[in-house]
Amino acid sequence: MTPNTPHRPGGPRTLFDKIWDAHVVAEEPDRPAVLYIDLHLVHEVTSPQAFAGLGTRGLGVRRPDRTFATMDHSVPTVPRGLAMVDPAGEQQLGRLATNCRDHGVTLYDTDSDRQGIVHVIGPELGLTHPGQTIVCGDSHTSTHGAFGALAFGIGTSEVEHVLATQCLLQHRARTLEVRVDGALAPGVTAKDLVLALIARIGVGGATGHVIEYTGAAIRALDMEGRMTVCNMSIEAGARAGMIAPDDVTFAYLEGREHAPRGAAWDAAVARWRELRSDDGAHFDRTVELDAGRIEPMITFGTNPGMGIAVTGRVPSPADTPDAAQRASLDKALHYMDLAPGEPLLGHAIDVVFIGSCTNARIADLRAAAGVMAGRRVADGVRALVVPGSKAVKRQAEREGLDQVFRDAGAEWREAGCSMCIAMNGDRLEPGQYAVSTSNRNFEGRQGPGGRTFLASPLTAAASAVTGRITDVRSLLGGAR
Amino acid sequence: MTPFAALASTAVLLPLDDIDTDQIIPARFLKGTEKTGLGGHVFADCRARPGFPDLAPGARILLAGANFGCGSSREHAPWALVDHGFRAVIARSFADIFRQNATKNGLLPVALDAAAYARVLAARIADPALVLDVDLPAQRVSIGGAPDASFGFAIDPFAKHCLVHGVDELGYLLGFADRITAHERRT
Numbered sequence A: 001m002t003p004n005t006p007h008r009p010g011g012p013r014t015l016f017d018k019i020w021d022a023h024v025v026a027e028e029p030d031r032p033a034v035l036y037i038d039l040h041l042v043h044e045v046t047s048p049q050a051f052a053g054l055g056t057r058g059l060g061v062r063r064p065d066r067t068f069a070t071m072d073h074s075v076p077t078v079p080r081g082l083a084m085v086d087p088a089g090e091q092q093l094g095r096l097a098t099n100c101r102d103h104g105v106t107l108y109d110t111d112s113d114r115q116g117i118v119h120v121i122g123p124e125l126g127l128t129h130p131g132q133t134i135v136c137g138d139s140h141t142s143t144h145g146a147f148g149a150l151a152f153g154i155g156t157s158e159v160e161h162v163l164a165t166q167c168l169l170q171h172r173a174r175t176l177e178v179r180v181d182g183a184l185a186p187g188v189t190a191k192d193l194v195l196a197l198i199a200r201i202g203v204g205g206a207t208g209h210v211i212e213y214t215g216a217a218i219r220a221l222d223m224e225g226r227m228t229v230c231n232m233s234i235e236a237g238a239r240a241g242m243i244a245p246d247d248v249t250f251a252y253l254e255g256r257e258h259a260p261r262g263a264a265w266d267a268a269v270a271r272w273r274e275l276r277s278d279d280g281a282h283f284d285r286t287v288e289l290d291a292g293r294i295e296p297m298i299t300f301g302t303n304p305g306m307g308i309a310v311t312g313r314v315p316s317p318a319d320t321p322d323a324a325q326r327a328s329l330d331k332a333l334h335y336m337d338l339a340p341g342e343p344l345l346g347h348a349i350d351v352v353f354i355g356s357c358t359n360a361r362i363a364d365l366r367a368a369a370g371v372m373a374g375r376r377v378a379d380g381v382r383a384l385v386v387p388g389s390k391a392v393k394r395q396a397e398r399e400g401l402d403q404v405f406r407d408a409g410a411e412w413r414e415a416g417c418s419m420c421i422a423m424n425g426d427r428l429e430p431g432q433y434a435v436s437t438s439n440r441n442f443e444g445r446q447g448p449g450g451r452t453f454l455a456s457p458l459t460a461a462a463s464a465v466t467g468r469i470t471d472v473r474s475l476l477g478g479a480r
Numbered sequence B: 001m002t003p004f005a006a007l008a009s010t011a012v013l014l015p016l017d018d019i020d021t022d023q024i025i026p027a028r029f030l031k032g033t034e035k036t037g038l039g040g041h042v043f044a045d046c047r048a049r050p051g052f053p054d055l056a057p058g059a060r061i062l063l064a065g066a067n068f069g070c071g072s073s074r075e076h077a078p079w080a081l082v083d084h085g086f087r088a089v090i091a092r093s094f095a096d097i098f099r100q101n102a103t104k105n106g107l108l109p110v111a112l113d114a115a116a117y118a119r120v121l122a123a124r125i126a127d128p129a130l131v132l133d134v135d136l137p138a139q140r141v142s143i144g145g146a147p148d149a150s151f152g153f154a155i156d157p158f159a160k161h162c163l164v165h166g167v168d169e170l171g172y173l174l175g176f177a178d179r180i181t182a183h184e185r186r187t
Helices: A015-023 A048-057 A087-103 A118-124 A139-147 A156-165 A190-201 A223-236 A247-253 A262-272 A323-336 A362-372 A390-398 A401-408 A457-466 B076-084 B096-103 B114-126 B157-165 B169-174 B177-186
Strands: A024-026 A033-036 A039-042 A067-070 A106-108 A133-136 A150-153 A167-170 A174-181 A209-214 A240-242 A285-290 A297-299 A307-309 A351-354 A382-385 A433-436 A451-454 B007-009 B011-014 B061-064 B088-091 B108-111 B132-135 B140-143 B150-152
Touching: A015 A024, A015 A033, A015 A150, A015 A209, A015 A240, A024 B177, A033 B177, A039 A118, A039 A156, A048 A087, A048 A156, A067 A087, A067 A118, A087 A106, A118 A133, A118 A139, A118 A223, A118 A390, A133 A139, A133 A156, A139 A150, A139 A223, A139 A240, A139 A247, A150 A240, A156 A167, A156 B096, A156 B169, A167 B169, A190 A223, A190 A285, A190 A297, A190 A307, A209 A223, A223 A240, A223 A247, A223 A362, A247 A262, A351 A362, A351 A457, A362 A390, A362 A401, A362 A457, A382 A401, A390 A401, A433 A457, B011 B114, B061 B114, B076 B096, B088 B114, B088 B132, B096 B108, B096 B157, B114 B140, B114 B150
Parallel strands: A039 A067, A039 A133, A067 A106, A133 A150, A174 A209, A174 A285, A209 A240, A351 A382, A351 A433, A433 A451, B011 B061, B061 B088, B088 B108
Antiparallel strands: A024 A033, A033 A167, A297 A307, A297 A451, B007 B132, B132 B140, B140 B150
């Protein structure tokens, strides 16, 4: 609740400070700052009431040129053209189409070859740039911070604010540096890194803070890995997560549809190179992790902070001193039907879901296909592979990854949020266990009564072929 | 927005940490296009479970644990709580997006420090009919009929201003139109 005090004028600034300062339109005592928003992403679920609010007030969209919409949460991932699984979802999609048409907002609908999960297509189309402020009515907007943007999720009232004014009322967040030194071991991924962080600091551990990830292990990640890390920042309660842009960032962006071109590109890159925390810049907190000590991670409970090494054992509520935490852990183990002290390795599973804005990019699918190639999904296990966008799907098909998944017996789906949020008919049955590459293992998240183990694409693929929670290192040949 | 009036009410007891917005309103109820009508679905999947508190209407305060409202940015969470009849959530702490969404919908997030929270929780456990008084202008929660049991809470001054006076944030923001235009010309 205590607002962060700004850096000293003229003193060293963090990456967050630099982007914040450049976007403050007004800042008055005892009032939140008016913060300008460069890019507003919109999807069907959190926008209809915002557009309706504009209508009630007789307002329009201030900057349709800075507003881009897609359909992702409730779209079916069975081949397009089939009837929507439910009329309410269909009505919501129709409302988005009408709203975008009425207000001149670009919409990548289910017929568009650019459609996909909002946090996959933003970077993919080159809409996401270093130094931008980016919002969306979706908590995983933190994903875009991987490019050195200040990107965060907002509620529907705030969606209306941005549509109407291109601004938000915001308090300056505190800053948290998460420094990850060393190198990740084979079989250990960006997903494991961020699950290890959340297990350490907890699901409320970064509340009120914007995280900046630094250190050699972060620099070594490709853009897909950086997006996975920033995506999950919200699962630690952070307002946003960000990584200073570098040559890896620029190489990813260059030539993309909405990236600058020619002289404008060179000027942009020169500007973007300044987007890093100055030496001596002050962070309100720092957390350090040693990448070399991180193992493949998996969650055992009902929030993303309830995670352990895949070789570990389920903790005991009896060892938890705080009463409320003990009650939450007890409730989680009851929901998951797991016993304290139980190992997770070898636990039978029913479903594997490879998808979501966390882990459905091309690098994620390549990793999963690498494990599944030449193997079969275990009997009795249903495996869904849901690409994050149509572009990811096309690329995967060019590389033959779809055939690897199909040959293994997995379902190869159309792009969308799918079983991460279970709004489109893809869902767990009550009591089923799933290993999922998504971001939330909340009760009922993947379907009422469904039980989720969050893990990396490698761990998910390894578990699919054995039918049990598996340490992928045992399949990688000699790494263990 | 309707101004937040003085509140004296019994409280529903749900003292668990990290209650996420998927529990408050499961995603399958997010397919509507209205803000209203979600009250019947609040805690839809938890309600039937043994040990979950009775949500019978009447109590306007929810007493929860730490990090209430974590997870999704869905404003459907405060819409559902308000539609059910809640006007305040008392907790150890709140997730950022939930807190911002709550105040925009007339739902007061009251974060108490550890000692105050423990007193209020113990009193409510001892007496299910306990009435709590929430005084937003004074930023205090009091245990009804116990004048010595009154506890301060912090709230962002602007959120308080908007709640107390029923100020609409978008109306305030629209007042900056000229400065927004100037910013756009500058950049």
